[in-house]
Amino acid sequence: MIGVFLRRMLALMTLVAKNIYAIAVLAAIITGCNTVPDIHVITGEAQGTTFSIKYLGENKISKHGVDSLLELMDVEMNTWRDDSRIVDINEFSHEDSVFTFHDESNIWSVLWGLTREIHRDSHEAFDPTIKPLVDLWGFGLKNVSSVDSSDVDSVMTFVGFTHGLIEMNVDLETHFIKGDRRAQLDFNAIAQGYTVDMIIDFLVENEVVNAMVELGGEVRCMGVNQDAELWRIAVDKPVDHSDADNRSFQAILRVNNAAVCTSGNYRKFHLVDGIKRSHTIDPRTGYPVEHKLLSVTVQAPDASTADAYATSCMVLGPVDGRAFIEEVRMKSNGGNIEALFIMSSNQGDGFEFWLSPGWVDSIELL
Numbered sequence: 001m002i003g004v005f006l007r008r009m010l011a012l013m014t015l016v017a018k019n020i021y022a023i024a025v026l027a028a029i030i031t032g033c034n035t036v037p038d039i040h041v042i043t044g045e046a047q048g049t050t051f052s053i054k055y056l057g058e059n060k061i062s063k064h065g066v067d068s069l070l071e072l073m074d075v076e077m078n079t080w081r082d083d084s085r086i087v088d089i090n091e092f093s094h095e096d097s098v099f100t101f102h103d104e105s106n107i108w109s110v111l112w113g114l115t116r117e118i119h120r121d122s123h124e125a126f127d128p129t130i131k132p133l134v135d136l137w138g139f140g141l142k143n144v145s146s147v148d149s150s151d152v153d154s155v156m157t158f159v160g161f162t163h164g165l166i167e168m169n170v171d172l173e174t175h176f177i178k179g180d181r182r183a184q185l186d187f188n189a190i191a192q193g194y195t196v197d198m199i200i201d202f203l204v205e206n207e208v209v210n211a212m213v214e215l216g217g218e219v220r221c222m223g224v225n226q227d228a229e230l231w232r233i234a235v236d237k238p239v240d241h242s243d244a245d246n247r248s249f250q251a252i253l254r255v256n257n258a259a260v261c262t263s264g265n266y267r268k269f270h271l272v273d274g275i276k277r278s279h280t281i282d283p284r285t286g287y288p289v290e291h292k293l294l295s296v297t298v299q300a301p302d303a304s305t306a307d308a309y310a311t312s313c314m315v316l317g318p319v320d321g322r323a324f325i326e327e328v329r330m331k332s333n334g335g336n337i338e339a340l341f342i343m344s345s346n347q348g349d350g351f352e353f354w355l356s357p358g359w360v361d362s363i364e365l366l
Contacts, residue, residue, distance in 0.1 A: 037210075039226045046070040047078070047192060049216035055203060056210040056226060069198050076107050077191045079131065080141070089176055090131065090184040099176040111187055111194060112168050114304055118190075119161050121331075122312035122324060127161045127283035131186035137288060138270060139279045146273050152286040158182040159283055192218045193261055193307025200303075220259035220303045230254040237366075238266040238294035238342050238351070250342060250351075251297075252364040258336050259303035263310035264295035280314045291317040292344040294351070298325075299338040299359075309337070318343050318354070325356055334358065 042053040042063050053066065078084045085101065085108075092099045103109050118126045131140070132155045138144035158165055158180040165183040169175045192215050199213045200220050210223030212231045221231040235251040253260055268279035277288040296313040300306035309328070313321035318341055325339045340363065341354040355363060 037226060042066055044070075047074065047195065047216060048080070049192075051213075051215040053199065053203075053214075054212045054225075055208045056223070057208055059206055059208065061203065061206055061208065065202060066199060069202055070195065072105055073107065073191065073195045073198065076105065077111075077187050079186055079188065086185055086187070092176065092178065093181040095178055095181050099178075100173050103170065103174040107194070108168065108174055109170050111190060111304075114194075114308070115161070115187070115190060118305070118308045118312065121328060122309075122316070123320075124160075124162065124284055125282070125315040125320075125324075126189065126308055126312040127159070128185050128187050128189075129159050129161050129165060129183055130281060130283045131184040132159055132182065133281050133283065133286055134186055134279075136286075137272060137277060137279075137281060139268070139281075143270070144272060156286045159286070161283075189263075189311040190304055190308045192216050193259065193303035193305070196220045196259065196303035218259070218261045218303050218307055219255070221255040222257050230256050233260050235262060235297050235340065236264075236295070238264050240266045240269075249366055250295075251340060251366060253297075253299070253359075254362065255299070258299050258301055259306040260297060260299050261303060261306035261310045262295060262297040263307075263314045265289070265314060266294050280311070282315050289315060289317065292346075292352075293318045293321065293341060294344055295340075295342040296321065297340040297342075299336065301336050309339075313339065313341070322354060329356065 037056045038058065040055050040060060042061065044051055044063070044067070047070070053061070055061065074081060074084065076085045079086055079090070081087065089099055115126070115128050134140050135142070136144070136151060136155050137147060164179045166179065166185065167177045169177070196213050196215050196218050197220065200211070200222065203211050203213070210225070212219065212221045212225070219233050221233070225231050231254070233253045233255050234249040235253065237248040237250040239248065263280070265278040265280050269276055271277070280289045281287065282289050293314060296310045298306045298310040298313065300309060309325070313324060316324055321341065325337065329335065329337045338356045338359045340359060343352040343354070345352050353365065
């Protein structure tokens, strides 16, 4: 994992250097020649949502290449797809043997390592073994109307990323070993972010230096837009009646070579035992969270980290989530980590906000 980390850091440093040059070039083109660089757009559907790619330059990117990347992630990590690798692993029910495969794409090894780190840093709030709890509370394939505390206690015996319930080892082949055959994995809280990173890497390989990639609301930007300005990204207002055709915005961000991902509790919920239950489940307790934090938007150098950090904060809540962001900012010496918390107001209507220091003067609250 150290090698993977160093390669990603070197690539990021190279990308920043390229984009400093690109900003100057674009500014000269626009002001000196009164011409506007071509902007290309690729859109489509993937992972149960939509995606949009905008990039500048003369090189045209193959949509087939993008679709191939999306299919690659889908066939590995889609828990709703019967022929995916993760479904095969989840259905593997032997405790006396191993599940073996070749991780040719390195998706499993990279995500496993990142998840280990974030699980540790988030004080176990981020946990990919949460799938049995997702199913128990009716956010999987089946709806439920009632959950008993004894059911939660039972399922919690095979949930936990640190208890040897399921382990991955990489040698010549990738091996999964289950300490409990009922243990299952769900990487949905990081997979979309990692997909965005894969697409960005694909664009860089094709010599694109100015682009914005969005998948299901997870965004990563590099360089500048068509006006030679930083990409502007909107943050949704956390109201449960909003949708793609009826959206209202809470904030506008200017994103400088970074990713921005949002997690929230205001859309995905249903009634269980007459109680409105959020889809955000705390893997440490086994229960959906109950706090006033409605939405968390996190900026990080890559979308994988931003995606996972946003989910971690939603699990931790407004107090512990803020402490978590402050911890990772301190460990990374800022590290381009920023956050916006939107909370329900103690006075009823309206919202309360918390911003990390780097966004206090740069974010535009609406």
